[in-house]
Amino acid sequence: MNWLTNIIGVPLGWIMWLLYSVIQNYGIVLILFTILVKALMFPLSVKQQKATAKMSVFQPKIQEIQKKYEKNKEKQQEEMMKLYETHGYNPMSGCLPMLLPFIILFGLIDVIYRPLTHILHIGSDAIAKATELLAASGISNTGRPELDILTHINDPALVNGLAADVVSKIQNFDYSLFGIDLSVVPTWAWNWFLLIPILSGVTAFLVSMVSMKMNPAANQQASGMGAMKIMMYVMPLFSVWIAFSVPVGVGFYWILSNILSGVQTVILYKIYSPEKYKKEFEEKMQAEAEKKKLERAQRKKIKVDPNEPLDPDTEKMLLSEKELNRKRLAEARRRDAEKYGEEYVEVTDKDLM
Incomplete structure (x- = not known):
């Protein structure tokens, strides 16, 4: 690891x-x-x-x-x-x-x-030397050599054994947050x-x-x-x-x-939000359905105004058999729900099989 x-x-x-x-x-x-x-x-x-x-x-x-x-x-x-x-x-x-x-x-x-x-960016040689100096001084190794060096940087063994610029750089390193030593386990x-x-x-x-x-x-x-x-x-x-x-x-x-x-x-x-996506998806599906109706109208040479709602007879002519069955079943369910006070359940493809 x-x-x-x-x-x-x-x-x-x-x-x-x-x-x-x-x-x-x-x-x-x-x-x-x-x-x-x-x-x-x-x-x-x-x-x-x-x-x-x-x-x-x-x-x-x-x-x-x-x-x-x-x-x-x-x-x-x-x-x-x-x-x-x-x-x-x-x-x-x-x-x-x-x-x-x-x-x-x-x-x-x-x-x-x-x-x-x-x-x-202190070199590995300097870090290795500092680790050896700590060990020679009898300071126990915690398995975190660089953090040990930070903790004991003022020890005479390190101050006298390392280059002055290395000691100064480590001593001036602020490894804390609001006075909390971030190296402590x-x-x-x-x-x-x-x-x-x-x-x-x-x-x-x-x-x-x-x-x-x-x-x-x-x-x-x-x-x-x-x-x-x-x-x-x-x-x-x-x-x-x-x-x-x-x-x-x-x-x-x-x-x-x-x-x-x-x-x-x-x-x-x-x-x-899921609600927002659901609305956008339903609008997309509705737009695609309208597009298909217009394409069917062109094939059947039925004149329709894309900016005006279709009358019921024309709409039935443009619906596919599956769409027509879906609409009939949905209307029947809606009537039953209103009549008997039940919850309306959306029509799925499974219902049309």
């Missing part, structure tokens, strides 16, 4: 270095980095929300296809692909936005563990650091809950409500466990990222 975090950490490290060269505070840089990541991922989030809105609209049709072709998986898949094509939906479109945050997180862990390499001891893992889990849970509440149909199609509910509880617990295993800088990034994701989810839902 180290080779993966190293590879991802390199480009992220250069971004952090660029930000730090302007703002000489690692904590502020981490905040700006989180905002920048969200901004760069925003187009993918928009695409994902659009796909989610579409899914919410044709979810009933998916269930109908699954039930109808339950014993014929090949036909079921064929009908599903036709449905996706009609709605312009790619079932794999939501995978990348879900995976990217974890990929970035692994890279960020490397940057936070190795700030001397990524942010200060949280423990269950009663202090402020304990809040970081807890808040990372709480914010992750709230984001999952908001997402499920706003897009229930898409979540059902994705893997069933049972699985989604399990994920809603498991992922926050996973984030707590991770936050207790890494420096608080990682947990802080996760908290801020979760907050931004929650705000983004609410905003995108208002802009690209």
Whole structure:
């Protein structure tokens, strides 16, 4: 896993270095980095929300296809692909936005563990020498050599054993946020650091809950409500466990990222809501139906004004047999619903078979 975090950490490290060269505070840089990541991922989030809105609209049709072709998986898949094509939906479109945050997180862990390499651009030889000097001084190795060097940079062994410019650069490195040392790994001891893992889990849970509440149909199609509910509880617990295993800088990034994701989810839902897409899709289908009627009128040499509503007789002449049967059945259902006070149920293709 180290080779993966190293590879991802390199480009992220250069971004952090660029930000730090302007703002000489690692904590502020981490905040700006989180905002920048969200901004760069925003187009993918928009695409994902659009796909989610579409899914919410044709979810009933998916269930109908699954039930109808339950014993014929090949036909079921064929009908599903036709449905996706009609709605312009790619079932794999939501995978990348879900995976990217974890990929970035692994890279960020490397940057936070190795700030001397990524942010200060101190050579590997100097870091190796500093590690040897700490070991010779009897300072225990925590497995985080660059963070150990930061913690003990004022130790005489390092001050006297390293080049003066290297010592000065490390001593002037501000690795804190509002006085909080971002290199500390949280423990269950009663202090402020304990809040970081807890808040990372709480914010992750709230984001999952908001997402499920706003897009229930898409979540059902994705893997069933049972699985989604399990994920809603498991992922926050996973984030707590991770936050207790890494420096608080990682947990802080996760908290801020979760907050931004929650705000983004609410905003995108208002802009690209399922209700809005449903209305647009129905208008599109209506326009295509009208276009087909005009084409039939031309073939049958019936004069119609596209800007005027059709009279009932002309409309019947232009409807296909299937459309005519659909309209008759819909009218009958509507009459029965009004007569008996029942709920009107839309006519589906299954009803016309």
